[in-house]
Amino acid sequence: MSLRSPLEGIGVVEGPAGLRLSDLTLAHREGVRGAGAREWLLSQGHALQDAPSQIVASGELGLVMSLSHREFWLLQPDSEASTGRPASEAVAAGVWPFYCQHSHAWLQLAGEPRAEIMAKLCGVDLSEAAFPLGSVAQTQVARVSVIIAAHQSENDHPVFSMFVDQSLARYLWEAIEDAMGEWLE
Template structure:
C-alpha cells in the first residue's frame, strides 16, 4: 500500500480562528484511513451485505441512508446497491467476491475525511448543503450523498459529530469554503 499523504498539507494550521468567545465548530482531518466500496448485483444484495457486515464486525446490515458502527469499521449504505466500509484503525481486509455476486474497490486514496463537531457544525454545513441536518431529521447513524458547489460529498452523523468524505482533488477548495464560512462562528482546527 502506498504511503498516505494529506491532500490538505499546508492548509491545516492548528488552533482557533474567528470569534473570541470560543469555537462554534471544531474541524479535524482523519488521516491514514481505509475506505472500501462494496457493490452488489440486485439478486445478491442480502448475501453481499452479510459479507460487508462481517468485515465491519457489526450486528446488522444498514438500510439505504444508514450507517452501522462495528468493532472493525463503520458500514454505510451510500446507494441502494453499494456500501462503504470505512475504518481509521488501519487497512481493512481485502474483500473477495465472485464477479457474479458483486465487486469491491479500495477508495482510500480517493477521499479526504473531515470530522466536524461543536454547537455550530450543522449550521456551518447548512450554508452549503441542501439537507436538514437537525438531530431529528439527520439523527445518529444517518448517511447522505450530496454536493457542495457541485462537488459530490458523502456525510454521516455518529457520536463524534458529522463526518465528510470529500473527493481528494477538491479537498483544498472545499476546505477553503468551509473555513471561510466557519470564521463567523469561530472554529478550531484540531
C-alpha cells in the same frame, strides 16, 4: 509508496463549543459493492441497517456506511490506511472491492453549531431533528458532490464525516472554514 493527504500541512481548525474541523484522509477505509455485498458483510459479523443511506457502528473501532443496497464503505477512523496495492479480484461471489481510500478525502466536522455551519453550504437539512445520528446524505456541498454521514466520534461526540473527491478537498476545506468564520471570531 506512502499515502499523502491533499490537505497535508493545513492542520486543524478549532473554536468554541467543541468546534473542530479535522482531516482524516489518512485513516483507514475500504469498500465493497455488488449484489452479494450485503449478505457477505452480514456473514462477516457486521451490523447493517435494512435501508440504504445509513451509518452504524460495527466492531470495536469501525463504522459501516451504506450508500445503496449494493455499496458499503467500512470506516476505521483510528486506524492508518493501508499502503498496499488494492486487490482486483472479487472478495466473494458477487462482491467486489471498492477503493474509496484512494479516491476520496475525509473531512470531519465536530461541535455544537455544525449543522448551522453546513446550512450555509448544503441544501439538505442537517439539523439533528431532520438528520439524526446514523443518517447519510449523498448531496452537494458548496456545489460539489459530497457524502455526509452523521455519527458518534471515538470520543462519543456527534460529528459529520464528509467524503469528497481528493482533487476537491482543499476547496471544500476552505469553504467549510469560511462558513465557520463567525463562530471562530
